[in-house]
Amino acid sequence: MEGGGRRVVAVGAGLAGLGAAGRLRGHGSLRLLEAAARPGGRVCTRPFASGLAEMGAHWIHGPSPGNPVFCLASQYGLLGPEAALEENQQAEAGGHPPLPSVTYSSSGRVLSPKAVSEARDLFYALLASTRAFQGSKEPPAPSVGQYLRAEIARRVPTMAGGVEEARRLQLAVLAACLKLECCISGTHSMDLVALEPFGEYVSLPGLDCTFPGGYSSLSERLLSALPEGTVLLNKPVRTIRWRGSFREEGDDSRDFPVRVECEDGDAFLADHVIITVPLGFLKERYQEFFQPPLPEWKVEAIRRLGFGTNNKIFLEFEQPFWEPEQQLLEVVWEDESPLEEPSADLEANWFKKLIGFVVLQPPEQHGHVLCGFIAGKESEHMETLSDAEVLSAMTRLLRRLTGNPSLPAPRSMLRSRWHSAPYTRGSYSYVAVGSSGDDIDVLAQPLPEDPQDPRPLQLLFAGEATHRTFYSTTHGALLSGWREAERLNHLLQPPIPPPLPPQP
Ligand SMILES: Cc1cc2nc3c(=O)[nH]c(=O)nc-3n(C[C@H](O)[C@H](O)[C@H](O)COP(=O)(O)OP(=O)(O)OC[C@H]3O[C@@H](n4cnc5c(N)ncnc54)[C@H](O)[C@@H]3O)c2cc1C
Numbered sequence: 001m002e003g004g005g006r007r008v009v010a011v012g013a014g015l016a017g018l019g020a021a022g023r024l025r026g027h028g029s030l031r032l033l034e035a036a037a038r039p040g041g042r043v044c045t046r047p048f049a050s051g052l053a054e055m056g057a058h059w060i061h062g063p064s065p066g067n068p069v070f071c072l073a074s075q076y077g078l079l080g081p082e083a084a085l086e087e088n089q090q091a092e093a094g095g096h097p098p099l100p101s102v103t104y105s106s107s108g109r110v111l112s113p114k115a116v117s118e119a120r121d122l123f124y125a126l127l128a129s130t131r132a133f134q135g136s137k138e139p140p141a142p143s144v145g146q147y148l149r150a151e152i153a154r155r156v157p158t159m160a161g162g163v164e165e166a167r168r169l170q171l172a173v174l175a176a177c178l179k180l181e182c183c184i185s186g187t188h189s190m191d192l193v194a195l196e197p198f199g200e201y202v203s204l205p206g207l208d209c210t211f212p213g214g215y216s217s218l219s220e221r222l223l224s225a226l227p228e229g230t231v232l233l234n235k236p237v238r239t240i241r242w243r244g245s246f247r248e249e250g251d252d253s254r255d256f257p258v259r260v261e262c263e264d265g266d267a268f269l270a271d272h273v274i275i276t277v278p279l280g281f282l283k284e285r286y287q288e289f290f291q292p293p294l295p296e297w298k299v300e301a302i303r304r305l306g307f308g309t310n311n312k313i314f315l316e317f318e319q320p321f322w323e324p325e326q327q328l329l330e331v332v333w334e335d336e337s338p339l340e341e342p343s344a345d346l347e348a349n350w351f352k353k354l355i356g357f358v359v360l361q362p363p364e365q366h367g368h369v370l371c372g373f374i375a376g377k378e379s380e381h382m383e384t385l386s387d388a389e390v391l392s393a394m395t396r397l398l399r400r401l402t403g404n405p406s407l408p409a410p411r412s413m414l415r416s417r418w419h420s421a422p423y424t425r426g427s428y429s430y431v432a433v434g435s436s437g438d439d440i441d442v443l444a445q446p447l448p449e450d451p452q453d454p455r456p457l458q459l460l461f462a463g464e465a466t467h468r469t470f471y472s473t474t475h476g477a478l479l480s481g482w483r484e485a486e487r488l489n490h491l492l493q494p495p496i497p498p499p500l501p502p503q504p
Contacts, residue, residue: 006492009033009260009268011237012276014041015069015474016462018222019481020274021230026493031268032226033260035236035423039223042278042424042464043474045214048414049316051366052214055416056427057474058312058358058371060211062204064089068482069218069475073211076221083209091207099358101328105172108403111332115166119173126151127181131199142433144198145178145190149338156339171337176330178338179375180355186428186472187308188376197431202469212365215474236263236423240273241291242458243448257455272457274484276477279307279443279465280425290459295449301439305465306432309419311379313354313372315394315410320368321402322359329370330356331401346381351393353378370410375427383417390415428472429465440468444480446487457491460484 005028010017013034021032038044042056063070063083070089073079082088103111126148133139133147141147152174160166178190185193211217223231241259246269248254256269277289282302286294293299322329333352336342343349357370372394374382382390395409418427431437444466447459462480470476 006271008272009270010274010276012041013039013231014276015043015477016276016481018219019478020462020485021226022222023482023485025489030230032231033235033237034231034233037234039231040216040219043215043219045216048314049367049369053314053414054215057215058210059208061208061473062206063209064204064206067204067475068478073218078211078213078217079209080212089206092205093207099328100325101330102326103330103332104401106333108400115169116173119170120177123174123177130195133196134199136196139196141195143191144193144195147195152338172332172334175336175338176332179353182375183310183355183373185430186310187306187430192306192432194431194433194435197437200437200469238263239289239291243292257458272460272488274460274462276463278424278463279305279429281423283307284425297442301442304432304435305439306430307426309379310373310375310427311382311416311418313390313394313415315370316412317368318408318411321407327359327361346378350378350381351397380419383420387413437468440466440471457488460487
């Protein structure tokens with residue numbers, strides 16, 4: 001394996017790193033260095049209750065032939081029979097798959113589906129209208145949030161036929177829709193998400209599906225396809241020295257431009273390094289992570305792009321308090337409105353950012369488990385609390401929503417903490433106000449930038465945040481890894497030119 005060929009090191013064994021490693025051809029040796037004790041990164045399945053909990057990625061978004069995660073998972077036989085159905089793959093859900101739901105309000109009542117759907121339909125019509133501003137030189141607002149709120153404000157006088165109580169309720173539902181959008185975009189507020197490039201994100205067709213054996217079954221399959229010893233776990237990289245001239249001790253015959261130094265003192269010399277660390281990690285550590293430092297244009301893209309937090313809270317119950325057909329329990333705070341500033345008192349009100357709960361299916365596998373979603377600063381505050389504090393806040397919340405003060409407390413709880421995770425520092429990327437899709441392309445650009453450099457492609461960049469149309473997804477991550485592997489393959493194994501035509 002070692003031989004005299006080019007040496008490649010990949011940093012990070014998430015889907016981007018595993019995908020890149022599986023696609024590389026014609027190199028001499030390959031090492032994949034992972035900081036954590038397990039592969040998968042933000043794909044992370046844990047046992048919980050009688051089933052599994054997805055701490056990171058949950059669904060294949062848009063499971064259809066254009067989605068490489070769906071194709072691989074199908075090929076490996078990792079999906080249930082429903083996901084394979086033609087009609088499932090063709091359904092257009094636009095990133096918001098419909099689930100049978102019930103909506104609880106903060107006053108302890110279940111809201112009428114009609115009242116909820118009227119406001120929700122308005123929200124999704126407005127959200128869809130944001131696509132019209134793609135490429136616009138003068139979008140009506142800098143952010144998605146500001147645009148939506150202005151459009152909602154314009155409609156207030158005629159909303160709900162002008163009936164005050166019904167209008168308030170519609171505004172409360174719209175506020176809940178905005179919070180859900182924060183979870184989807186992985187941001188504290190939609191006011192941080194840029195309006196003009198928002199439509200560049202592509203939703204693939206297909207009704208989102210899950211992995212019956214856990215999302216990690218995919219990363220495990222990708223890992224098992226690599227030669228043994230390729231992946232080194234518990235190997236956090238501290239510094240990547242590039243544009244250098246490094247030699248192995250006692251071997252003067254070869255000179256490598258890159259030296260990858262780990263926190264435990266180990267070092268790996270390489271011709272090429274594929275960097276797949278999350279944008280959150282790069283934002284925090286780019287200064288000391290690269291020596292010499294990255295060029296300013298790259299740093300600017302890292303700074304400008306957005307990377308926020310979305311967390312999950314899993315609650316296991318002895319008995320369900322919801323109906324068997326209900327798959328989504330939504331929460332509406334009746335005193336909220338998108339036209340008013342949300343409370344900044346995180347300690348007192350953090351749990352109000354929770355959008356509701358997905359019921360894990362099927363209960364025969366998982367038990368009676370709800371998975372709550374919460375984004376933004378409130379989510380980051382939740383990470384600082386103890387398990388007992390979160391459990392007690394969730395119990396109080398559910399008692400209030402159901403109007404049942406003696407609703408039994410959950411039997412157990414598990415939550416993610418992506419913002420505190422030192423090698424992730426958040427959940428996923430978004431195109432923030434002040435940045436654009438071009439920044440994503442800049443982030444993906446290899447270094448050194450001069451294509452004529454005699455030692456090209458020293459640093460290559462992959463990971464979900466480097467995919468211009470599928471950022472924030474597993475398929476974006478996988479495709480970005482494949483993209484960088486192909487870039488190297490092209491250098492290491494240039495395509496064989498077609499035979500010359502016979503000479504006359
Ligand atoms: C809560 C949550 C829910 C999500 N839900 C979905 C979903 O339903 N569907 C979907 O498609 N996507 C979802 N995503 C997004 C999806 O999980 C990610 O886009 C994707 O997994 C990212 O893969 P990646 O390889 O780019 O990064 P990662 O998976 O983060 O891999 C990067 C790896 O680099 C390692 N690393 C970092 N620093 C170092 C270092 N210094 N040295 C060595 N290793 C290092 C990390 O430990 C990590 O393993 C979700 C994410 C989260 C957090």
